[in-house]
Amino acid sequence: MENKMIEKCPICNGKMYVSVLKCKECGIEIKGEFPISQGGASALPLEQEDLAFVMLFLKHEGNMTKMAQELGKSFYDIRTQVREINRKMDNEKEENKMRIVESLEINEKEEKPSSIIIRKMNERNGTAFCKMLKGDEIEIRLTEKGVHPVSFPGFVCEWEIFDAIMEKAKELGGKMYRGDAGAQGGAKIGSRELPVDSIDGFISLRYYGKQVGDTTTRRSTYYAAILAWAGLCENCRSDGNGGYILV
Template identity: 30%
Template sequence: MNRDFVSECPRCKEKLVATRLSCDNCEMELSGDFPLSKFDYLSIDEREFIECFLKHQGNFKAVQNEKDMSYPATKKRLVDILEKLELVQSKGEEKLDFSLSKVAHVDINDTDSIVVKTIKEKLNDNTGRAIIKLYQGDSCAIWFDENGKGLVSPKIPPANQLIWQVFDAAVEVVLNNGGKAVKGKARSGAKLGSDDLPINSVEGYIANKVHGVKEGETAFGPGFVICAVLDWADICKNERGYLTMNPTFLDKITR
């Protein structure tokens, strides 16, 4: 059975180095600090993808057919691996300012939903701040709002767009849709109830239930950050055009 190479320390998460090499033939051993190749830090799936890409000499169509992946998914996988190998600069690589982050920990209340508890727990473990990845690959900073009512992100300047209720509403509409909900296109200026912003979409449902937006009105579109937070917290999966339930989290709420 193939197993992923152990490439980082399970305690401090630093990259490991080889300290002993041995020959199976003559049993000679060499001791020292032998740095690993960047490729050694790839997962089995990532290495298999690179092998497939090289085998087909960069032919995206052939890779798509063998891996049964769409073009966007194939392109994203390649870019992610190139970034991991430090062969290209990360698209979202930027200096993120946490100077406005003042709260390192918030209390978890008995009245909090399991969604809110999960987000609070993970952010508490990160001293109240984190860098998450948006669907397109950009980095996004988040931290606790000082008022304790939710999160703050420079990507979403208006206040009260990342309050706890929006995360509950997002998960609720995903569950109402059988575990997979359209995200919606509020940022395009679409009106609530239209094909681009149905009320049972993530952004449409949040706009209507949390912010009181009525059918026929336009709504603000913070869904791209909300979906990314839920993905980061392992509650949902942030997919192209859709937000889907993470099966592991679904098991927790259906016990």
């Protein structure tokens, strides 16, 4: 039921304002201090173009990737416009930010890990610097096949493998050992030092043509670092059984 607007407080006679705007369809809420509209005018202090953008934002439930596709803009352009609208609405304080940002985070999590990495690399024009576990940074470059760590000539971390690692880590309860120390030290796949469900053991068996009992190349260091750079996991030092990722 829609109620008639009350412009003044019935207790102190102070000026009333709208503090929450809510979409009936998807439930998204926008918090702020909006003046009560007069004569059907918009309660949002925005130009028509910005209002159309907000409507599109609600339509896609905060999924900026879909908005970018519909408008023919980059993800960075959409994110910039969201921030500009927040500024116009005086929502720059953290506690007043549009609550639709919460849905953005959810939508990002719904994307494939590889899609998120592609988007983040595109935002940086295909080149970025990724921090390794020891603190040093390496240059990474976007390729059609995956992400190329410049310090590892000829090697590309492949899109399909990023997705498979994340899926396997979730199957393991969110924690997956890298196996990098074992691989680097010449341990055999399936041994205590290089389990089949470690990153290096798992991807070597599934994607790099290895079998249980073989040795393999250390690749997990790069996959784990790039996944952590993209915000998809936490890359952790050894807990006594080896380094690992948490998702």
